[in-house]
Amino acid sequence: MASILFDVLTTTADDLRKLLEKGSVTRVRIVESYLSHIKAHNIRGAKCRAIISTGPRFQLIAQAAVLDEERQHGKTWTEAIHPYWVQDRGQAPGGDGSSTGSAVGVACGFAPIALGTETSGSIVSPSAVAALYALKLTPGSVPLTGIMEVTACFDTVGGMGKTPLDVALTSDALLGSAEGASLASVASSVEFGRVSVGFVDIEKWRLPAGTQEDDPEYLQQTAREYQAAKDELRKNGVKVVDVYIIPPEAYMIGDTNVDDLTDSIIRQQAKAGFERYLKALKFSKVRSLEEVIEFNQAHANVEFNNDYCPNQDGLVGILKASRPDQDAARSLEHCKRWAATEGIDKAISEHGVDVVVCCSDSYFAGVSVASRYPMAAVPLGYIKSSGRPYGLQAIAPAHQEKKLVAFMAAWERIFPPRRVPDLDACAKAGADW
Numbered sequence: 512m513a514s515i516l517f518d519v520l521t522t523t524a525d526d527l528r529k530l531l532e533k534g535s536v537t538r539v540r541i542v543e544s545y546l547s548h549i550k551a552h553n554i555r556g557a558k559c560r561a562i563i564s565t566g567p568r569f570q571l572i573a574q575a576a577v578l579d580e581e582r583q584h585g586k587t588w589t590e591a592i593h594p595y596w597v598q599d600r601g602q603a604p605g606g607d608g609s610s611t612g613s614a615v616g617v618a619c620g621f622a623p624i625a626l627g628t629e630t631s632g633s634i635v636s637p638s639a640v641a642a643l644y645a646l647k648l649t650p651g652s653v654p655l656t657g658i659m660e661v662t663a664c665f666d667t668v669g670g671m672g673k674t675p676l677d678v679a680l681t682s683d684a685l686l687g688s689a690e691g692a693s694l695a696s697v698a699s700s701v702e703f704g705r706v707s708v709g710f711v712d713i714e715k716w717r718l719p720a721g722t723q724e725d726d727p728e729y730l731q732q733t734a735r736e737y738q739a740a741k742d743e744l745r746k747n748g749v750k751v752v753d754v755y756i757i758p759p760e761a762y763m764i765g766d767t768n769v770d771d772l773t774d775s776i777i778r779q780q781a782k783a784g785f786e787r788y789l790k791a792l793k794f795s796k797v798r799s800l801e802e803v804i805e806f807n808q809a810h811a812n813v814e815f816n817n818d819y820c821p822n823q824d825g826l827v828g829i830l831k832a833s834r835p836d837q838d839a840a841r842s843l844e845h846c847k848r849w850a851a852t853e854g855i856d857k858a859i860s861e862h863g864v865d866v867v868v869c870c871s872d873s874y875f876a877g878v879s880v881a882s883r884y885p886m887a888a889v890p891l892g893y894i895k896s897s898g899r900p901y902g903l904q905a906i907a908p909a910h911q912e913k914k915l916v917a918f919m920a921a922w923e924r925i926f927p928p929r930r931v932p933d934l935d936a937c938a939k940a941g942a943d944w
Contacts, residue, residue: 516544517530517536517544518620519544519545519548519620519621520619520620520931520932520934521620521673521931522623523623523624523672523673523674523676523677524623524624524672524677524680524681525674525676525677525680526623527541527623531582537575537579538575538576538578538579539572539575539576539579541575542571542572542575543572545620545621545622546565546568546571548620548621549562549565549621552619552620552621552934552938553621555938556934556935556937556938557619557932557934557935557937557938558937558938559615559616559619559621559934560612560615561611561612561613561615561616561619561621562612562616562621563612610625610627610628610629610633610634610637610671611633611637613625613626613627613637613671614627614637614638614640614641614643614645614671615637615641617641617643617671617672617673618641618642618643618932619932619934620934623672623673623677624670624671624672624677624678624680624681625670625671625672626668626669626670626671626681626685627645627668627669627670627671628655628658628660628666628667628668628669629647629665629666629667629668629669630660630661630662630665630666630777630880631665631773631777631876631877631880632876632877632880634646634647634668634669634671634886634888635647635669635871635876635879635886635887635888635904636871636876636888637671638671638888638902639871639872639888639890639900639901639902639903639904640871640899640900640901641671641900642890642893642900642902642929642930643671643672643673643888643890643929644671644672644673644674644675644677644678644887644888644889644890644919644923645669645670645671645672645678645887645888646669646670646678646679646681646682646885646886646887646888646912646915646916646919647667647669647879647885647886647887648667648668648669648682648685648686648885648912649667649883649884649885649909649910649912650664650665650666650667650883651667651883652667652686652910653667653668653685653686655667655668656791657791658788659784659785659788660784660787660788661777661780661781661784661785662776662777662780662781662784662839663780663783663784664776664780664839664843664883665773665776665777665880665883666784668685669682669685670682670685673929674923675698675916675919675920675922675923676695676698676699676920678698678887678916678919679693679694679695679697679698679916680694680695682694682912682916683695686912694912694913694916697913697916697917697920698916698917698919698920699920701916701917701920701921701924703747703748703749703921703924703925704748704749704750705917706749706750706865706917706918706921707749707750707751707752707863707864707865707866708744708749708750708751708752708864708865708866708867708868708905708918709751709752709753709754709858709859709862709864709866709867709868710737710741710751710752710753710754710867710868710869711753711754711755711756711858711867711868711869711875712753712755713733713734713737713869713870713873714734715758716758716869716870716873716874716875717730717872717873718872718873718874723872724894724896724897726896728895728896729894729895729896732892732894732895733870733872733892733894733901736891736892737870737891740891740903740926743925743926744921744922744925747921747925749921749925750864752862752864754858754861754862754864754867755858756853756854756855756857756858756867756878757849757853757854758770758874758877758878759773759846759849759854759874759877759878759881760874760877762849762853762854764845764849769845769846769849769854769881770874770877770881772842772845772846772881773842773846773877773880773881775832775842776839776842776843778828778829778832778833779832779833779834779838779839780836780839781829781832781833782800782829782830782832782833783833783836785800785803785829786798786799786800789802789803800826800829800830800833801830803826804823804826804827804830807823807826843883846881846882846883847882849881850881850882850884854878854881854882855867855878855882855884855906855908856882856908859907859908865907865911865914865917865918866887866905866906866907866914866915866918867905867906868903868904868905868906868918869903869904870891870901870902870903870904871888871891871901871902871903871904872901873904875904875906876904878906879904879906882906883909884906884907884908884909884911885906885907885909885910885911885912885915886904886905886906886915887904887905887907887915887916887918887919888902888903888904888905889902889903889905889918889919889922889923890902890926890929891903891926893930900929900930903922905918905919
């Protein structure tokens with residue numbers, strides 16, 4: 512049977528799984544479709560610039576052909592998350608950014624799902640501005656072997672996708688059987704009356720002036736749509752209550768606060784995290800942060816760029832800030848005390864809610880960091896002045912990803928579908944870039 516055509520901008524991983532099971536499409540066609548789309552819009556066309564590199568085309572096609580042939584001979588595979596895109600934070604050459612490329616890649620149709628890594632907001636924040644669903648897993652629930660972690664306390668992985676089911680399938684693959692029943696089953700069978708949500712006051716979590724759109728129309732729109740989301744959830748049987756959390760930057764511990772403590776933990780543990788990664792490399796002669804700094808100094812003409820990377824002050828600062836693990840442990844105890852007495856734990860226990868949410872245009876991700884809890888992202892709206900997507904971020908207690916998936920699934924069934932980006936219009940608008 513000839514492979515059918517499918518729309519890479521709207522097709523989900525679960526859609527592809529069903530097409531493969533029916534024999535309506537081959538893996539070769541899937542790989543060819545995504546590679547052609549990447550070629551058309553990554554550097555050219557809409558100039559999405561989400562991907563540094565793909566594997567050699569002939570190699571990818573050959574691998575897909577082998578799998579197609581095996582299926583024809585009766586061999587079956589778990590196909591629910593094939594194919595996917597991975598943020599470059601592992602053993603790959605070249606520089607990269609946060610998980611923004613992963614989010615942009617999914618939104619632009621370069622893959623149905625993607626994996627990202629996060630220390631502080633790097634999965635949920637890019638997903639929000641790409642109108643995606645995402646789930647940052649509980650730190651420590653997935654081994655980070657082969658990943659360059661910044662800090663053992665906070666770093667974790669997570670999936671991004673166009674639907675909660677795709678995100679749940681990705682998370683199940685990452686977690687294995689560690690979390691019991693599958694998250695995908697939760698995404699497929701949610702009951703609105705069993706979901707309860709606490710909303711914080713959006714006005715108390717606004718970003719500081721100068722870090723977001725400050726015009727009155729933007730503030731009014733986001734406040735109006737935030738309230739409308741609460742009303743719509745209630746109308747559909749979801750329990751919704753208002754909750755109060757003292758923001759991490761406002762909870763003082765002596766002359767510092769929880770937000771600053773998490774930053775100090777990251778700086779203190781970053782050297783050890785880098786070196787765990789460096790020492791696991793097979794071929795690199797550079798094994799310590801000091802050696803990285805020395806290498807950069809010796810190859811300054813290659814490693815530095817006046818526009819993007821004029822110096823390595825950040826690495827030098829990390830070297831100076833490195834501290835014993837005991838210091839980080841003490842700081843973590845303060846963070847746990849905040850979560851229990853004035854933070855997320857208090858809000859959940861007092862109001863009996865499953866998750867607590869806030870607008871993504873905030874520092875709410877810091878609550879997830881300090882408490883070391885999982886976090887989800889859902890799309891909410893589009894800023895009228897710019898068309899930029901934004902969403903909500905939701906937190907649940909450690910290892911309670913099921914509650915986040917249930918919230919995402921309820922959200923998807925209640926609210927309109929995300930917009931599909933018009934890449935041809937983007938290409939036309941950017942023709943003179």
